[in-house]
Amino acid sequence: MKADTMNYNISSAIVSTTCIDYSESDCSDWFHVTWGVDENYQFGVAISATSLLIHNQHIHFCFHIFLDTVSDHYLEKMHQLAKDFSIRIVIYTVSSEIFSKLPSTRIWSYAMYFRLLGFEYLGSLCPKVLYLDADVICKERIDELHQLDFGDKVAAVVKDISSTQSKSIKKLGMEHLTNLEYFNSGVMYVDLEKWQYGDFTNKVLDLLFDPNVGGKVKYPDQDALNIVMSGKLIYLSERYNKIYSLKNELSDKTHSLYLNTIKKDTIFIHYTGITKPWHKWANYPSANYFYTAYKQSPWCNDALKLACTLPEKQKRYKHEINQGHYFKGIISCAEYNINKFFVRWS
Template structure:
């Protein structure tokens, strides 16, 4: 165990509203690691799981470095609404902020290492998912999956050509058999601890020769460390789709996406998320909108752009949606943020 609760967790809030008659049924544990920008997404992700799995008992764990009263009140209401349990762990991130980060991957990307350490040995299995993942199916099959002989179950990213490139870049030959996306990890916490995954990750980060190879930070690290110990799941458990792909479609049409009836989880990769105002026009965002509608956030507005990059994509989508005046205004805001912010 690399991370100690007394050092990295400053407070824990528990909202437990389980049905008293359901105490004997085991819970399926699901965790998120988020910063301020993903609070909304995390809340609706939880809502989507509860909405589509009303016969399953869940325990949710949210690790974050930011909380406000509105989020706490609505998370409590969400737990009451679905008679579930949600715990919020306030993380002291001073040490994590010293680790490598990028514009697209903040220090919160390392939360999954903290999560697996802090929740051990209280639980032995844990589903970690990113906050930009929405559920649209049953988790019954996943919950019954046997991963005793694996550190984690995950879904491959890309295809064999991409795996070969990752194997060469990271100098790990066995990655040609599969490179996984770390946004969805069903973790065998006992084996994670036996293999000291978190400790190995921090040791690798301390080496400049390793850091220079990392294009996807913690995802690369995990692929290097647990290579050969991953159970590969079908892509329906982590169906990746970028809403920005819609910009490739002819105006008045929608980009063909891989989300189908068999999809369990939709992973909205890329800078445009389904909680952004300019994403709501696309059918691919409907799953988020539906889960929001069945949550305490039902009356909350979708989020407007908050930085230059988001205003740029907002403008692109507005022009694509035949909203030229709105698009021009968004481009003006893009240039303003780029110059003055």
């Protein structure tokens, strides 16, 4: 353990824990999975979790979900999900107050810390955990992962798409590391004992608060994780983190080119980019893997999400116009521009 690493003690940010237990198995064979998001992505977590359950009913799951706020409606539906699939779900509410004392929170979303919080906090509860982004949807069995032997490695990950890899390595000034293979942090299977032993939570935070690094990074947590975990990783097949952006639909009139990316043997689809499959304007065939889980989930009567943030509003109007919904698109475009005007002048 590095002696000069600061201890940020982020586990103290957890303010409450709600355990929803319908599991019928003893905890020794649980497969632990974690998500951590702010309010805007909660719906995504719900469907991501459902998709994992639908395709892996032979695995006994325990889910750990870190949230900044939680409604009664959301908890009720989580109860339903746990009951339907006889699993245990633990919901942790996290105070953003502790994170606001950390120097970088004006630039980066608090949710970034929730992934680290999962790895840090769960170390005393479970030997291994699978972390998934809210925009990851499962469409096949995860048996290979379930049986993975870590050897002396800390985590199993998937390399990022090549354009992101080369850009990120250059930006971080890591060209000299010829064996560096930049990974995408949306799917990470972590050996928590080794995570704790290597003090990785504090190493990542130290790096982010280092002004020589903090200012350079584009995807803060992902970049920092890549730096501190280099050489300690197992690389999984890209089937475990198949990156697909719904932005592609803007240039594909056939809406079928996604089949060149998302294939029959794809296990996890990672819907990167601003437009997510849970958005109202994302009704493309490539989002069907999401809809399948959504329709079978306790959230099936909840409406798909509207645009909340400014970038979401911008993407919405582009997709609407592309889909031939001109009137809707023009209204959305006006709303986006008015919004942008006020953001700029406030």
